[in-house]
Amino acid sequence: MRIEIDGVAKGYARADGSRLSVVGDLSTAVEAEEFVCVIGPSGCGKSTLLGLLGGLRRPDSGEIRFVGERTADGPLTSIVWQDYALIPWRSIVDNVAFGLELRGVSARRRRDIAREHLAMMGIEAFADAKPHELSGGMRQRAGIARALASDPEVLLMDEPFAAVDAQTRTLLQDELLQVWSRNRKTVLFITHSIEEALLLADRIIVLGPRPTRVVEEIRVPFPRPRDRDVELDPRFTELKRHLWAQLRDATLAAEWAEAKGER
Amino acid sequence: MSESSVPTRERASGQPTPPVVRYAVDPRAERPPGRLFRLLSSGAGSIVPVALVLLLWQAGSMAGLIDKTFFPAPSECVQALVGLFSSGELLPNVGITARRILLGFLLGVIPATLLGIAMGRSRWIRVLVDPLIAITYPIPVVAILPLLLVIFGTGGRPIVVLAGIISFFPAVVNAMSGVLQVDERLILMARNLGAGRQQILWKIVLPAALPSIFAGIRLAAGLALLGTIAGEFLAASDGVGSMTWRYWQIYQIDNMYATLAVIAAMGFLLTTVTLRVQRRFFGWTEGQK
Numbered sequence: 001m002r003i004e005i006d007g008v009a010k011g012y013a014r015a016d017g018s019r020l021s022v023v024g025d026l027s028t029a030v031e032a033e034e035f036v037c038v039i040g041p042s043g044c045g046k047s048t049l050l051g052l053l054g055g056l057r058r059p060d061s062g063e064i065r066f067v068g069e070r071t072a073d074g075p076l077t078s079i080v081w082q083d084y085a086l087i088p089w090r091s092i093v094d095n096v097a098f099g100l101e102l103r104g105v106s107a108r109r110r111r112d113i114a115r116e117h118l119a120m121m122g123i124e125a126f127a128d129a130k131p132h133e134l135s136g137g138m139r140q141r142a143g144i145a146r147a148l149a150s151d152p153e154v155l156l157m158d159e160p161f162a163a164v165d166a167q168t169r170t171l172l173q174d175e176l177l178q179v180w181s182r183n184r185k186t187v188l189f190i191t192h193s194i195e196e197a198l199l200l201a202d203r204i205i206v207l208g209p210r211p212t213r214v215v216e217e218i219r220v221p222f223p224r225p226r227d228r229d230v231e232l233d234p235r236f237t238e239l240k241r242h243l244w245a246q247l248r249d250a251t252l253a254a255e256w257a258e259a260k261g262e263r
Numbered sequence: 264m265s266e267s268s269v270p271t272r273e274r275a276s277g278q279p280t281p282p283v284v285r286y287a288v289d290p291r292a293e294r295p296p297g298r299l300f301r302l303l304s305s306g307a308g309s310i311v312p313v314a315l316v317l318l319l320w321q322a323g324s325m326a327g328l329i330d331k332t333f334f335p336a337p338s339e340c341v342q343a344l345v346g347l348f349s350s351g352e353l354l355p356n357v358g359i360t361a362r363r364i365l366l367g368f369l370l371g372v373i374p375a376t377l378l379g380i381a382m383g384r385s386r387w388i389r390v391l392v393d394p395l396i397a398i399t400y401p402i403p404v405v406a407i408l409p410l411l412l413v414i415f416g417t418g419g420r421p422i423v424v425l426a427g428i429i430s431f432f433p434a435v436v437n438a439m440s441g442v443l444q445v446d447e448r449l450i451l452m453a454r455n456l457g458a459g460r461q462q463i464l465w466k467i468v469l470p471a472a473l474p475s476i477f478a479g480i481r482l483a484a485g486l487a488l489l490g491t492i493a494g495e496f497l498a499a500s501d502g503v504g505s506m507t508w509r510y511w512q513i514y515q516i517d518n519m520y521a522t523l524a525v526i527a528a529m530g531f532l533l534t535t536v537t538l539r540v541q542r543r544f545f546g547w548t549e550g551q552k
Contacts, residue, residue, distance in 0.1 A: 054455045075457045085452040089470055099456040099465075150456055 001076075001153040001186060002028045003030040003053065009211070010048055022048045022210025025062070030154075032068055035180065035187045037197035040207030040215075041247060041254040046190045049087035049212070050158050053188065054079045066153060072185075074151035075137040082159045085141040086131040092142050093118065093127040099150025116156060117145040120179060135178055137168035144176065148183065157189040161196070173199060174227070181225055199226070206243065209250045209257070216246060287548075297352050335517045344521035352506070357525060358492060360502040363419055364529075367426020368487035372480055377432035380480070382435070383442020383472065384464070396435065404429040412498055422494030422502075429490035430483035437479025441472030474545040481537045488530055 005028050022045040030036045040046055051057040052064060053076050066076055066086040078099060079085075086095045093097040093114045094101075100110035121141040123134075131139055140160055147155055161169040173196060180187065191197055197204045198220055206216040218239065222230040230236055302308045317337045323329040324336035331339075347353040382389045404425060411421035449467050458466065495504025503522050510519035 051451075054451075056451055056454055075455070077455065079452070079455045081448065081452060083448065085448045087449060087470075098453075098466075102453070102456055102458050102462055225356070 001070070002032045002065045003154060003186065003188070004063075004065040004067055005029065005053075006063045006065065008049075008052060008059045008064060010045075010052060010057065010059050011211075021211040023052070023059075024213060026207075026213055027062075028205055028214050028217065030186055030188055032186055033184045034204045035189065035200060036205060037109075037189045037191055037201035037203075038205045038207060039191055039194060039197050039243065039247065039251040040212065041209050042192065043254050043258060044207050044209055044230060044250070045212040046207065047158060049207075050079065050156055050190060052156075053077060054156050070153060072151045074103070074153075075157050077154045078147040078152040080140070080143050080147045080155065080157040080160045082142045082162050084131070084136075084163075084215070086139055086142060086146075088131055091128050091130060092123070092134070095131065095142060096146045096149050114145070114149050117149040118142070120148075121145045121175065135168075136164040136208060137172060140164060140172060141175070144179070148179070148185075151184070154186045154188065157187065159190055159192060162192065169196075170228075176200065177226060193212075194240050195231070197243070198221045198239055199228070199230060204243070206246050209254045215250075218243070227237050278282065284308045287311070290526070311478075330514065335520060338521040340524060341361035343515075343517035344524060347499075347506075347521055353503075353522075353525065356501055356503050356506055357529075359419070360495065360504065361421050361529070363426060363495075363502065364484075364487045364533075365489045367423045367491055368430050368484055370423060370427030371430035371487065373433045374436045375431045375483070376476055379435040379438025379476070380442055380469070380472070382439040384468070389439070394430070400432050400436075404490065405497075408426060408494060408497060417498065419499070419502075422491055422499055425494045426487040426490035430487040433486065434476075434479040438472065438476045441475025443470055444472040444475065474541075475543065477537075477541055479549045481541065484533050484537055488526075488533060492526055 005026055008023060008026045009021065010023040011019045014020050026049070026239060028127060037048055037155070048057070053061055055075075060113065086092075087098065090098070093111055096114035096117055097110040100113060105113070106234075115124060115127060118127055123138055123141045126134055126138060126142075131142070134142070139218075140163075157164070162171050164172065177200065189197075189200060201220050204218045204220060206212055206218070207213070208215040220239070221235055296304070303311055320329065320334070322339050324331060329336075335343075344353075363549055378388075378392065382392055407428070408421065408425055414420065414423040415424060442520055445468050449471065453463050453467050491502070492504040494505075495502040496508045497503040503546050507519055507522040507526065510516070510522060
């Protein structure tokens, strides 16, 4: 499904009663089956945007629309969380089956589906383990398996690889590319990493500092199927430099704002 | 470093030997526990210190170092215990006390847990009930026993109510804080996947709060025992607590000790059983965070 974000604004009440505007009049769209990465300075409201898209918060003004025929059985979106958000007392397979359980799929059927997705992520051996027994990378594979097993229209990914080490992160990026090429969902992927965005995305949306607006949208020119060799393409370096120039000033501004307590 | 180990090349070049500094690592820092320590720290080994104290007590008593009128020897206490048991006095009273503990415990814990969960889930209930708990919690519950005697008359009922009130507080406080401390991210995760309020309660909040709820229930069990015994001291003619009190009044110190040992055993049983249950069902809380 296509996502239309139409003039969305969202703020929060500060402790002193004043209002902090986090997302201000944001408009953009994500096409069906498109892979879009969102980058922006830290604290710019990326996570707030994700909460709005994931149906967890309501915008103060504006509207978010999901347009098109429904093609999946599950929820509109499912989120892959930076800190995994696995249920600690459940086994991995029952974590992955959680979305199916919520909509009443029988125990047997949802376990089968969950195991298929664990196999797809290469972690079926850990089906009966508890989350705390697994490494960060394994947990995030389970997080992705849960999101896909729930069968959403749109996959929302909130800096999913930020908490794992650099080597594992590389592996997970490659695996995500492979999985996505076989199961094309609309993906909105939030990241801090310009390289990650250039590797994964069809299009990159650059957000500005608070109150967040779209600064720029860039189409990533590398053909699919894609692998790490795109980093050798001279356009990769070119785009990386350009995006960093966009982000640098905003990041500095955000750091100063944070230091002055405008958080 | 001895002189001969200095490299000859340095000496040949005529340069002074650079100073060498080494850490002197305390060897105790990495010494593994010895066999005796491992024996003592095992489950069965924990009997050893207890046995040692009893042994010293017995020896001191036999040697005349300990005044038998206050501290009769363990052997005499055991004899007294056997006497109470075989005369048929002990077991019925143990049954009466155990029943009061159980009833008081259930009377306190069931409403407390339900209320605590409701307080955790609803800020309205919390804001209305929290002040009531805050002002009643510090009252030593035993102080209201006279009031309970006025309301419920004599016999077992005021004692059960006392045990109930005393075990109410830790259960309600722990249930509430357990619900409040549920990882907010898990709730967001469930909502994103389409969970309703009921599903969030049953599939996320209650399982997550269960270890804390159970910790409150464990404390409540101990306090139900305390409340029951205190109540029996002061306001009962039956039960183990009243036996202890009576043997103190008629100055049969060995019988008094025997009943104390029975109370201690009941407390130990309660603690051990609840701890086992906790380890069995909430093992997943270990190894997290």
